[in-house]
Amino acid sequence: MQIKYKLIKILAVAVFLLPNFVTAAEHVIKAGPRAFEPPIIYIAEGDKVMFSKMVSHNSVSIDGMIPEGATAWAGKLGENINLTLEKPGIYAYVCVPHIGFGMLGIIVVGDINADEVAAYKQHAIDTLEGPYRRLLGLVNKLKATK
Numbered sequence: 277m278q279i280k281y282k283l284i285k286i287l288a289v290a291v292f293l294l295p296n297f298v299t300a301a302e303h304v305i306k307a308g309p310r311a312f313e314p315p316i317i318y319i320a321e322g323d324k325v326m327f328s329k330m331v332s333h334n335s336v337s338i339d340g341m342i343p344e345g346a347t348a349w350a351g352k353l354g355e356n357i358n359l360t361l362e363k364p365g366i367y368a369y370v371c372v373p374h375i376g377f378g379m380l381g382i383i384v385v386g387d388i389n390a391d392e393v394a395a396y397k398q399h400a401i402d403t404l405e406g407p408y409r410r411l412l413g414l415v416n417k418l419k420a421t422k
Protein backbone atom coordinates (compact mmCIF):
# COMPACT_ATOMS: atom_id res chain seq x y z
CA MET A 277 0.00 0.00 0.00
CA GLN A 278 2.82 2.35 0.92
CA ILE A 279 4.53 1.84 -2.45
CA LYS A 280 1.29 2.30 -4.38
CA TYR A 281 0.67 5.62 -2.63
CA LYS A 282 4.19 6.76 -3.40
CA LEU A 283 3.77 5.82 -7.06
CA ILE A 284 0.53 7.80 -7.34
CA LYS A 285 2.27 10.77 -5.78
CA ILE A 286 5.15 10.55 -8.26
CA LEU A 287 2.73 10.23 -11.18
CA ALA A 288 0.76 13.27 -10.02
CA VAL A 289 3.92 15.36 -9.85
CA ALA A 290 5.03 14.09 -13.28
CA VAL A 291 1.70 15.06 -14.88
CA PHE A 292 1.90 18.47 -13.24
CA LEU A 293 5.40 19.07 -14.60
CA LEU A 294 4.78 17.56 -18.03
CA PRO A 295 4.04 20.80 -19.93
CA ASN A 296 7.52 22.08 -19.00
CA PHE A 297 9.15 19.12 -20.67
CA VAL A 298 7.17 19.27 -23.91
CA THR A 299 9.52 20.68 -26.51
CA ALA A 300 8.43 23.50 -28.78
CA ALA A 301 6.80 22.43 -32.02
CA GLU A 302 8.65 22.70 -35.32
CA HIS A 303 7.02 24.01 -38.46
CA VAL A 304 8.40 23.75 -41.97
CA ILE A 305 7.75 26.34 -44.65
CA LYS A 306 8.80 25.11 -48.07
CA ALA A 307 9.75 27.41 -50.91
CA GLY A 308 7.88 26.46 -54.06
CA PRO A 309 8.85 27.97 -57.43
CA ARG A 310 6.92 31.18 -56.76
CA ALA A 311 5.24 30.84 -53.38
CA PHE A 312 5.84 29.77 -49.80
CA GLU A 313 3.98 26.62 -48.80
CA PRO A 314 2.00 27.11 -46.72
CA PRO A 315 1.84 30.91 -47.12
CA ILE A 316 0.19 31.41 -43.70
CA ILE A 317 0.94 29.42 -40.54
CA TYR A 318 -0.39 29.71 -36.99
CA ILE A 319 2.07 28.69 -34.28
CA ALA A 320 2.60 28.95 -30.53
CA GLU A 321 5.07 31.25 -28.78
CA GLY A 322 8.53 29.69 -28.77
CA ASP A 323 7.86 27.36 -31.70
CA LYS A 324 10.51 26.86 -34.31
CA VAL A 325 10.03 27.72 -37.99
CA MET A 326 12.32 26.13 -40.54
CA PHE A 327 12.50 27.34 -44.12
CA SER A 328 13.37 24.57 -46.55
CA LYS A 329 14.14 24.18 -50.28
CA MET A 330 15.25 27.81 -50.36
CA VAL A 331 17.44 27.38 -53.43
CA SER A 332 17.16 30.73 -55.30
CA HIS A 333 14.82 32.09 -52.58
CA ASN A 334 15.23 34.04 -49.35
CA SER A 335 13.10 34.94 -46.35
CA VAL A 336 13.27 38.52 -45.12
CA SER A 337 10.92 40.00 -42.51
CA ILE A 338 9.06 43.09 -43.69
CA ASP A 339 9.80 46.29 -41.79
CA GLY A 340 6.81 47.49 -39.82
CA MET A 341 4.92 44.24 -40.38
CA ILE A 342 6.28 42.27 -37.42
CA PRO A 343 5.33 42.83 -33.76
CA GLU A 344 6.86 45.85 -32.08
CA GLY A 345 10.13 44.88 -30.40
CA ALA A 346 10.38 41.56 -32.29
CA THR A 347 13.67 40.67 -33.95
CA ALA A 348 13.76 41.18 -37.70
CA TRP A 349 15.45 38.60 -39.93
CA ALA A 350 17.06 38.57 -43.36
CA GLY A 351 18.04 35.22 -44.82
CA LYS A 352 20.56 35.08 -47.63
CA LEU A 353 19.60 33.80 -51.06
CA GLY A 354 19.42 30.00 -50.85
CA GLU A 355 19.64 29.94 -47.06
CA ASN A 356 17.37 27.53 -45.15
CA ILE A 357 17.04 29.71 -42.07
CA ASN A 358 15.53 28.63 -38.75
CA LEU A 359 13.57 31.03 -36.58
CA THR A 360 12.34 30.75 -33.01
CA LEU A 361 9.56 33.26 -32.54
CA GLU A 362 8.89 34.13 -28.91
CA LYS A 363 6.95 37.35 -29.19
CA PRO A 364 3.24 36.92 -29.96
CA GLY A 365 1.80 38.71 -32.95
CA ILE A 366 1.72 38.74 -36.73
CA TYR A 367 4.95 38.47 -38.74
CA ALA A 368 5.11 39.09 -42.49
CA TYR A 369 8.07 38.18 -44.68
CA VAL A 370 9.00 38.21 -48.33
CA CYS A 371 11.22 36.42 -50.81
CA VAL A 372 12.88 39.54 -52.19
CA PRO A 373 13.71 38.29 -55.71
CA HIS A 374 10.17 36.97 -56.20
CA ILE A 375 8.08 39.72 -54.66
CA GLY A 376 6.76 40.41 -58.17
CA PHE A 377 5.13 36.97 -58.09
CA GLY A 378 3.64 37.70 -54.69
CA MET A 379 6.03 35.36 -52.89
CA LEU A 380 5.24 36.52 -49.38
CA GLY A 381 4.23 34.80 -46.17
CA ILE A 382 2.70 35.36 -42.77
CA ILE A 383 3.46 33.66 -39.44
CA VAL A 384 0.96 34.20 -36.63
CA VAL A 385 2.49 33.58 -33.22
CA GLY A 386 0.13 32.96 -30.31
CA ASP A 387 -3.56 33.82 -30.29
CA ILE A 388 -4.87 36.87 -32.11
CA ASN A 389 -8.34 38.36 -31.83
CA ALA A 390 -10.49 39.98 -34.52
CA ASP A 391 -9.45 43.50 -33.44
CA GLU A 392 -5.76 42.65 -33.87
CA VAL A 393 -6.44 41.21 -37.33
CA ALA A 394 -8.39 44.34 -38.30
CA ALA A 395 -5.64 46.65 -36.96
CA TYR A 396 -2.95 44.71 -38.85
CA LYS A 397 -4.99 44.88 -42.04
CA GLN A 398 -5.48 48.63 -41.69
CA HIS A 399 -1.77 49.11 -40.95
CA ALA A 400 -0.93 47.10 -44.10
CA ILE A 401 -3.30 49.19 -46.22
CA ASP A 402 -1.88 52.44 -44.81
CA THR A 403 1.84 51.67 -44.98
CA LEU A 404 2.69 49.08 -47.66
CA GLU A 405 3.91 50.45 -50.94
CA GLY A 406 4.62 49.17 -54.45
CA PRO A 407 4.97 45.39 -54.77
CA TYR A 408 4.72 45.02 -50.96
CA ARG A 409 1.00 45.73 -51.35
CA ARG A 410 0.76 42.15 -52.61
CA LEU A 411 0.86 41.20 -48.94
CA LEU A 412 -2.74 42.43 -48.68
CA GLY A 413 -3.93 39.26 -50.43
CA LEU A 414 -2.59 37.21 -47.52
CA VAL A 415 -3.62 39.70 -44.85
CA ASN A 416 -7.21 39.35 -46.07
CA LYS A 417 -7.04 35.63 -45.35
CA LEU A 418 -5.91 36.07 -41.74
CA LYS A 419 -8.24 34.55 -39.16
CA ALA A 420 -8.66 35.41 -35.51
CA THR A 421 -7.74 32.48 -33.26
CA LYS A 422 -9.46 33.65 -30.06
Ligand SMILES: [Cu+2]
Pocket residue numbers: 307309310311332333334371372373374379
Ligand atom coordinates in the same frame (compact mmCIF):
# COMPACT_ATOMS: atom_id res chain seq x y z
CU1 LIG B 1 11.45 33.19 -54.06
